[in-house]
Each structure stands twice: as structure tokens, then as C-alpha cells.
Amino acid sequence: MSAVSPRSPRSPHEPPLFAEPRRRSQWPGVLLDAMIAAPVLIMSAGLDNSYIFNPVMWLPDQQPPPPAWMTSVYFVWLTAVWLLVLLRRPRSRVPMVALPALLLFHLIVLPTTYASFAVTAFTMFHLGHHAPRKWRKPAWLAVIVGTVLALLFKGESLLVVPEAAIIIAPIALLVLGFFWLLGVNYRRRDEELASLRDRAELAAIAERTRIAREMHDIVAHSLTAVIAQADGGRFIAAKHPDKAVEALENIAGTARDSLGQMRQLLSVLRDPAGMGPGSPLDDGTVGPSSAAVPEASHTPMPGLDAVPQLIAEATRSGLRVAFSETGTRPAVGATTQLTIYRIVQESLTNAVKHAGPVAVDVTIAWGKRDCTVTVRNDEGPLSRDAGGAAAGTRKWRGADMAKTGGGRGITGMRERVALHGGTLDIDDAPGGFTVTATLPEG
Numbered sequence: 413m414s415a416v417s418p419r420s421p422r423s424p425h426e427p428p429l430f431a432e433p434r435r436r437s438q439w440p441g442v443l444l445d446a447m448i449a450a451p452v453l454i455m456s457a458g459l460d461n462s463y464i465f466n467p468v469m470w471l472p473d474q475q476p477p478p479p480a481w482m483t484s485v486y487f488v489w490l491t492a493v494w495l496l497v498l499l500r501r502p503r504s505r506v507p508m509v510a511l512p513a514l515l516l517f518h519l520i521v522l523p524t525t526y527a528s529f530a531v532t533a534f535t536m537f538h539l540g541h542h543a544p545r546k547w548r549k550p551a552w553l554a555v556i557v558g559t560v561l562a563l564l565f566k567g568e569s570l571l572v573v574p575e576a577a578i579i580i581a582p583i584a585l586l587v588l589g590f591f592w593l594l595g596v597n598y599r600r601r602d603e604e605l606a607s608l609r610d611r612a613e614l615a616a617i618a619e620r621t622r623i624a625r626e627m628h629d630i631v632a633h634s635l636t637a638v639i640a641q642a643d644g645g646r647f648i649a650a651k652h653p654d655k656a657v658e659a660l661e662n663i664a665g666t667a668r669d670s671l672g673q674m675r676q677l678l679s680v681l682r683d684p685a686g687m688g689p690g691s692p693l694d695d696g697t698v699g700p701s702s703a704a705v706p707e708a709s710h711t712p713m714p715g716l717d718a719v720p721q722l723i724a725e726a727t728r729s730g731l732r733v734a735f736s737e738t739g740t741r742p743a744v745g746a747t748t749q750l751t752i753y754r755i756v757q758e759s760l761t762n763a764v765k766h767a768g769p770v771a772v773d774v775t776i777a778w779g780k781r782d783c784t785v786t787v788r789n790d791e792g793p794l795s796r797d798a799g800g801a802a803a804g805t806r807k808w809r810g811a812d813m814a815k816t817g818g819g820r821g822i823t824g825m826r827e828r829v830a831l832h833g834g835t836l837d838i839d840d841a842p843g844g845f846t847v848t849a850t851l852p853e854g
Contacts (some may be wrong), residue, residue, distance in 0.1 A: 418608025438702040453504035532819035533591045552592065625824040627674075629754050632821065636761045638663050640729035662728050676713060697742055715749030716741070716776075719756055723774065726760040731789075733760070739778030751828045751851065752776065752785055759787035759847045767791065767845070773829075781853055788846040825849065 539551045645659030714722075723735045756774055763772050772789040822838065825847070829836040834851040 447578075450828050526795045533587065537590040537598075538589050540592040541598045551587060557854040578806050601633060623828070624820070625827060628820045628824060629758060630670055630673045632761055634666050634756075636764050638731050640764050641666070645731065659728075662725070673713070713747060713750050714753045716744065718750060718753060719774075719776070722753065722757055722760065726764065726772070729764050730793070731760065731763055732769070732771045733774060735770070735774045737776045737778075741778050744783075744853070745831070747852060748783075748832065750851075751832060752849075753823055754782065754828060755847065755849050756787060758825055759789075763787075763789040764847070783851050783853060785849045785851070786846065788844055791845050 463667075539548070568787055641659045641662050645656040645663075647657035720735070723733045726733050741807045760772065760774075763770060768790050770790040772787065775784075775786045777786070827834050829849050829851065832851045834849060836850075837846075837848040839846040839848070
């Protein structure tokens with residue numbers, strides 16, 4: 413898995429990428445919404461506004477009040493819409509369609525009052541905050557048209573001074589635009605917070621993947637070597653005690669080396685201050701140096717200079733390894749060296765586990781701009797491939813590796829090579845198993 417790349421923000425109202433444990437009740441948030449929306453609901457329903465329910469209060473020079481059934485429908489409609497909003501369904505289609513239509517009804521049919529202005533402002537904020545992208549422009553247009561019509565045909569002052577529309581209309585649009593942009597700003601803030609949460613979750617998964625990859629490479633290789641040498645020492649102990657002692661010394665050396673690498677890995681986990689090049693979890697991004705554990709801080713991670721020792725350990729485990737390095741080795745970064753080492757290590761470990769005591773050719777070829785690592789082992793008496801697949805010829809290359817199976821070791825090699833922008837070929841042809849990794853210099 414590569415470093416987390418930038419991604420488009422996810423809406424805060426969409427379900428999260430990863431399941432989260434249940435947290436405290438959401439009732440405090442609902443109560444807060446109710447406290448904010450209740451005054452608007454009361455004003456817009458006309459409970460504090462006698463213009464709607466008391467025809468006597470209507471001015472004689474204005475058109476007669478709407479019939480009672482119309483105000484009743486309006487009240488029920490308004491209550492249902494805001495209940496949907498309060499029930500945490502702000503992005504459902506019903507509020508998004510009903511709110512602009514409701515506002516048009518309020519502005520054009522009912523009298524223009526302070527309550528209608530409050531409803532308009534609150535609705536604009538809500539639409540800017542919660543409306544999906546496809547509903548934003550129609551909702552904005554509906555509110556603007558309704559406001560202009562209300563100012564032209566319902567505003568009491570405009571009936572006396574029509575020229576006032578030139579001043580009042582732009583002011584009204586500016587006020588509506590302010591509340592719309594305020595809602596948009598809140599929406600963007602929520603989207604940024606949701607994006608940060610997603611990136612943190614993805615980064616945590618990437619970190620766990622790198623930890624699992626390193627632990628597999630360290631533990632699997634050391635245990636495979638220990639088991640192979642212990643089995644060999646057990647069989648030769650009776651006839652050649654000196655060789656059995658040598659096998660025990662090799663086991664102890666392998667265990668000590670693996671313990672040092674494990675301490676290095678644990679030191680990175682204990683010290684989150686930074687990760688230097690070549691540290692176990694280094695994937696080319698910024699990370700921690702391991703200064704938390706004294707004995708680990710002086711133990712560099714293995715690189716190209718440790719490959720001969722790796723070959724010697726594989727030979728003691730029963731493999732017949734031929735190693736060659738061609739071309740001129742350039743200045744290679746610690747991360748690239750660690751990747752080459754792990755590829756050779758995993759390939760030799762698979763040969764010991766799945767082929768047995770066979771011949772293995774390890775080649776590191778340096779080109780002008782890249783490095784090619786090839787590890788080929790003959791077919792042995794044990795299982796034919798590391799992934800447990802049936803016999804046959806398969807070539808896995810580049811992005812296709814993500815679509816195929818394989819054990820953790822193969823997955824780890826694929827991820828390491830992908831971090832460098834290289835390619836990995838695995839040829840499981842009859843007669844042997846070949847791993848070819850091509851890495852750009854760096």
C-alpha cells in the first residue's frame with residue numbers, strides 16, 4: 413500500500429468508510445437543533461403573527477387574506493418539512509424539494525412580515541449547508557425568484573413607492589446571499605473534517621499494513637531458518653556432534669539477528685517522532701527515527717552489505733545458493749537497499765519452505781537507470797509455489813498483482829516494489845519458481 417494520496421472530500425452526511433464503535437447518544441445534537449429551529453417554526457407558522465390567522469389585522473388597501481384551508485395546509489406542510497430536518501434527514505429529497513416550494517408559497521401568497529424574512533434566511537442557510545450539488549442551483553433560483561416576486565407584489569412599502577425596489581431588491585439579495593454562503597462555509601468545513609477523518613483512517617490502515625509486512629519478513633525468515641537448521645542438527649547429532657553444535661550456533665545467530673531487527677521495529681512503534689530512511693516502516697515518506705530503544709538505535713536495518721550473510725544463512729538451511737552481482741553499483745538509498753534485501757530474503761525463505769534443498773540463483777544486475785533482482789529456484793520435492801496454486805505458468809506484473817492471490821510474502825514484495833514505482837514478475841513455470849523485481853535507482 414502506498415502513501416495516502418489526496419482524495420476528494422466526502423460529505424459529512426455520507427456513511428463513513430470504516431465502521432466506528434457506537435458513541436454517546438445523539439439526543440443532545442437533536443435538542444440543540446430543536447432549540448434553534450423552534451423559534452423559526454413558530455414565526456413561520458404564524459403563531460406570533462396575526463397577519464396569518466386574524467383577517468382583521470390586514471390592511472384595507474391590500475388584497476384579502478388567504479382562505480383558512482390554505483393557511484392550514486401551509487402549517488401542516490411547514491411542520492412536516494422541519495420535522496424531517498430535525499429527524500436528521502437534511503439531505504433527503506423531500507426537504508430539498510419542499511423547502512423552496514414552501515418558501516415560494518410563504519413569500520408570494522402570505523403577507524411579507526418579519527417572520528417570512530426569518531424563514532427565508534434560515535432556509536437559505538439550510539440549503540447552503542445540506543443541499544446536494546444537483547439541488548443547490550434550483551433551490552437558490554427558487555428562493556431568489558420568490559423573494560423578488562414578494563418584494564414586487566407583496567411589500568407594503570413598494571405599493572406606495574415602487575422605485576424603492578431598486579434599493580430593496582439588491583439589499584434583499586445580498587442578505588440572502590450572506591446566509592447562503594454561511595451555510596456553504598459550514599458545509600465545506602464539515603467536508604474538510606470528514607476528509608481529515610478518512611485520511612487518518614487510511615493512514616492508520618497503511619501503517620498497520622507496513623508493520624504486518626515487516627513482522628512477517630523478520631519472523632517468517634528467522635523461524636524458517638531456525639526450523640531447517642534444527643531439523644538438520646537433529647539428524648546429524650548422533651554421528652557428527654560437532655556439526656550439531658555448529659547448527660545450534662547458527663540458530664542462535666539467526667535468532668539474535670532477528671531479535672535486533674524486531675527491536676528496531678518496536679523502537680519505531682514506541683517513538684512516533686519521526687522515521688528516518690531505512691527504518692523498518694520507511695516507505696519513502698516522512699517518518700520516525702528509532703531513538704527510543706538504545707540498543708536498537710545503533711542497529712541499522714539490513715541492506716546490500718547484508719545480502720552475503722543472507723546467502724550464507726540460506727546455505728546453512730540446505731539451499732545451494734549461487735549469488736552474483738553485475739554492473740556498477742551506484743549510490744543507493746537505504747530504502748531501496750532494504751527493499752532489495754527483503755525481496756532476496758522472502759524469495760530464499762519461500763524456497764526453503766516450499767521447495768526444499770534445491771539450487772537457487774540470486775542475481776542483482778545494475779543498469780544505467782534501474783536495478784533488476786532475480787531469484788530463481790529449481791523445482792523441489794515440496795509444494796511448487798508459495799501461493800499454493802496449481803501447477804502452471806503465471807506472470808504477475810505491476811498493477812495486475814493486486815488482482816491475484818499469493819501469501820503474505822508475495823503481497824509484501826508487491827507492495828515494496830510498488831512504493832518505488834517498479835515492477836514485479838513472478839513466473840511459476842514447470843521446473844522452478846522465478847521472482848524478478850525491477851526497481852528504479854534511488
